[in-house]
Amino acid sequence: MVDTCLCMGAGITLAQGLQRAEPDTVHFAFIGDSTFFHTGIPGVVNAVYNQTDIVLIVLDNSTTAMTGQQHHPGTGKTMMGKISEKISIGKVLKALGVKQVVTQDPLHLEQAIAAVQEAVDFKGIAAVIFESPCIAVTKPSPLYSVDLAKCTGCKRCIKELGCPAIVKENTKVRIDASWCSGCSICAQVCPFKAIGGVQK
Numbered sequence: 001m002v003d004t005c006l007c008m009g010a011g012i013t014l015a016q017g018l019q020r021a022e023p024d025t026v027h028f029a030f031i032g033d034s035t036f037f038h039t040g041i042p043g044v045v046n047a048v049y050n051q052t053d054i055v056l057i058v059l060d061n062s063t064t065a066m067t068g069q070q071h072h073p074g075t076g077k078t079m080m081g082k083i084s085e086k087i088s089i090g091k092v093l094k095a096l097g098v099k100q101v102v103t104q105d106p107l108h109l110e111q112a113i114a115a116v117q118e119a120v121d122f123k124g125i126a127a128v129i130f131e132s133p134c135i136a137v138t139k140p141s142p143l144y145s146v147d148l149a150k151c152t153g154c155k156r157c158i159k160e161l162g163c164p165a166i167v168k169e170n171t172k173v174r175i176d177a178s179w180c181s182g183c184s185i186c187a188q189v190c191p192f193k194a195i196g197g198v199q200k
């Protein structure tokens with residue numbers, strides 16, 4: 001989905017500018033939970049007020065993943081580690097006037113696609129909050145592997161996902177355990193049920 005990558009904090013306002021330039025195209029803005037709190041909210045206010053038709057995807061892994069794992073208003077702890085009531089991103093969006101707000105687990109592929117489709121079909125700013133723990137903090141399990149007897153080598157898992165753990169091997173594919181987070185998306189995408197189980 002990402003055609004333009006400037007910085008995550010600018011994503012919501014950038015999508016609004018692009019929507020004005022190309023009103024017949026669906027424009028997506030992606031923002032993480034931490035960035036939403038420190039710079040995303042003004043962009044949402046602007047989009048609501050100016051009736052901009054964009055889809056906002058909030059990637060909420062409940063941590064400041066890449067820049068230090070420090071707490072923010074959505075984690076439930078202050079910067080000094082004291083327990084504090086979480087501020088709900090969904091409630092903030094609704095309070096700002098976003099009428100279509102859906103929270104979804106991105107690792108349930110069919111429901112995730114349906115949630116995005118619903119947001120695309122909505123007129124005005126629509127938001128999908130994808131909630132899933134950060135893989136740098138919590139590794140889901142079990143890890144996945146390819147059953148070579150079932151794999152037909154169709155490469156759908158490679159073409160549709162781009163997951164760095166899935167690598168071509170001769171005419172088939174294998175999963176590199178050192179990269180696999182056990183998210184299960186490849187198993188949901190494989191039409192031959194060739195992916196599953198625990199990595200050996």
Ligand code: SF4
Pocket residue numbers: 146150151152153154155156157158172173189190191192193194195
């Ligand atoms: S989608 Fe399934 S059958 Fe196709 S290459 Fe991947 S593992 Fe093999």
Ligand code: SF4
Pocket residue numbers: 143144161163164165166175179180181182183184185186187
């Ligand atoms: S389970 Fe997730 S991380 Fe592991 S290979 Fe499949 S898509 Fe990649």
